[in-house]
Amino acid sequence: MRVEHQIRAFEQVFNSYDGTQPLHRFLFTYFKQHKQMGSSDRRWATRYIYSFFRLGKALFKEDLIARLAIADFLCNQTVSLVIEAKLPQLKEQVSLSVQEKIALIAEQYPLFKLSDVFIFNENLSKDIEKQDFYESFFIQPDLFLRVKPSYVAQLVQTLKEAEIVVEEVSDTTLALPNGIKLEKILPSQKYYQVQDLSSQKTGNFFQPKKWDYWWDCCAASGGKSLLLHNLEPTVQLLVSDVRENSLNNLEERFGEAGIKKYQKKVLDLLQNNDQDLHHYEFDGIILDAPCSGSGTWGRTPEMLYYFDSHKISYFSKLQTSIAGNVVKYLKTGKPLIYITCSVFKQENEDVVTWIEENLPVQLEKMELISGYKDKADTMFIARFIKK
Numbered sequence: 550m551r552v553e554h555q556i557r558a559f560e561q562v563f564n565s566y567d568g569t570q571p572l573h574r575f576l577f578t579y580f581k582q583h584k585q586m587g588s589s590d591r592r593w594a595t596r597y598i599y600s601f602f603r604l605g606k607a608l609f610k611e612d613l614i615a616r617l618a619i620a621d622f623l624c625n626q627t628v629s630l631v632i633e634a635k636l637p638q639l640k641e642q643v644s645l646s647v648q649e650k651i652a653l654i655a656e657q658y659p660l661f662k663l664s665d666v667f668i669f670n671e672n673l674s675k676d677i678e679k680q681d682f683y684e685s686f687f688i689q690p691d692l693f694l695r696v697k698p699s700y701v702a703q704l705v706q707t708l709k710e711a712e713i714v715v716e717e718v719s720d721t722t723l724a725l726p727n728g729i730k731l732e733k734i735l736p737s738q739k740y741y742q743v744q745d746l747s748s749q750k751t752g753n754f755f756q757p758k759k760w761d762y763w764w765d766c767c768a769a770s771g772g773k774s775l776l777l778h779n780l781e782p783t784v785q786l787l788v789s790d791v792r793e794n795s796l797n798n799l800e801e802r803f804g805e806a807g808i809k810k811y812q813k814k815v816l817d818l819l820q821n822n823d824q825d826l827h828h829y830e831f832d833g834i835i836l837d838a839p840c841s842g843s844g845t846w847g848r849t850p851e852m853l854y855y856f857d858s859h860k861i862s863y864f865s866k867l868q869t870s871i872a873g874n875v876v877k878y879l880k881t882g883k884p885l886i887y888i889t890c891s892v893f894k895q896e897n898e899d900v901v902t903w904i905e906e907n908l909p910v911q912l913e914k915m916e917l918i919s920g921y922k923d924k925a926d927t928m929f930i931a932r933f934i935k936k
């Protein structure tokens with residue numbers, strides 16, 4: 550009976566969700582509207598729906614609940630009622646590694662193809678190691694903190710006292726399991742920022758100089774600006790975004806981090822902004838471009854199921870247009886940092902080629918930051934120098 554109850558709850562969630570909003574937001578509203586679901590019901594429905602989407606389009610023609618059982622088996626280290634009911638022959642193997650479990654599923658379901666987990670294969674950036682990348686979808690990424698070095702020990706102790714498993718990835722980075730209510734354990738963000746490991750690594754490309762004037766032109770809530778400030782606190786900053794809301798969040802985060810001196814503008818970079826910017830000349834521009842976000846789908850696996858590949862060329866056009874509109878405000882000899890959290894060639898290498906061919910800059914270096922190996926996001930970064 551209980552397994553049928555869980556399956557019914559899963560089916561109702563699955564049938565009510567159409568992929569138009571992020572799954573976590575949908576679930577928040579859904580559970581509010583279905584008050585009869587107790588905390589255990591909510592927990593199981595959440596585990597099942599997330600596991601289900603992590604399977605992407607693999608075994609698409611199989612029965613829905615058989616796919617749920619397979620997905621739940623691949624994504625979790627503990628047995629569920631659905632695994633017991635639908636895959637009883639594998640329930641003893643649930644704590645094996647993802648690779649071993651994939652091999653077992655492939656043995657029992659000859660039509661299983663790992664590449665169907667991520668069906669947008671032909672579009673991948675060239676440095677993605679496909680096998681590792683596909684396998685990464687069955688493991689939930691970690692939550693990463695960027696911490697001021699002198700506060701690492703203190704933070705680690707507080708987290709351990711709260712019985713959180715914490716890994717010191719570097720002398721400024723901590724990794725925690727996802728789903729922790731961090732604001733309850735570490736309420737002040739004065740000494741740390743939540744920032745993905747790969748996003749932290751983009752800082753290696755910035756190389757700011759003392760008293761430089763930089764523009765973070767797609768700043769959103771300021772992740773890259775905070776990183777830049779951390780690397781070189783004397784840098785003067787202009788932050789802009791088309792969304793005023795995001796800049797309000799930025800203001801709050803900057804306040805908490807103690808950054809007071811910066812300029813902020815709401816700018817649509819698809820428009821001509823000369824009226825606002827004609828006298829500006831920057832020593833560095835960070836273009837953390839709007840993109841498909843495909844390097845972050847380990848956190849939003851519903852996208853494996855609902856993403857429409859036509860959007861890739863839409864983003865690619867947006868990226869080249871924005872690049873074309875910002876480069877003129879860069880001083881000669883100074884860097885343009887182009888960043889995406891995408892795994893698609895059209896948003897990464899192809900945009901780099903377009904920029905090199907059409908704008909007065911020269912590529913210095915580029916890199917795919919393969920977060921899929923580190924339970925982190927996958928990102929792409931290129932550093933150009935203005936000619």
Ligand SMILES: C[S@@+](CC[C@H](N)C(=O)[O-])C[C@H]1O[C@@H](n2cnc3c(N)ncnc32)[C@H](O)[C@@H]1O
Binds near residue numbers: 771772791792795838
């Ligand atoms: C990847 S996010 C930036 C993330 C941010 N840099 C960080 O580290 O947290 C891309 C941003 O580009 C902004 N954007 C999209 N279209 C834009 C446009 N036409 N002009 C300016 N900003 C735009 C979005 O609002 C979004 O905040």
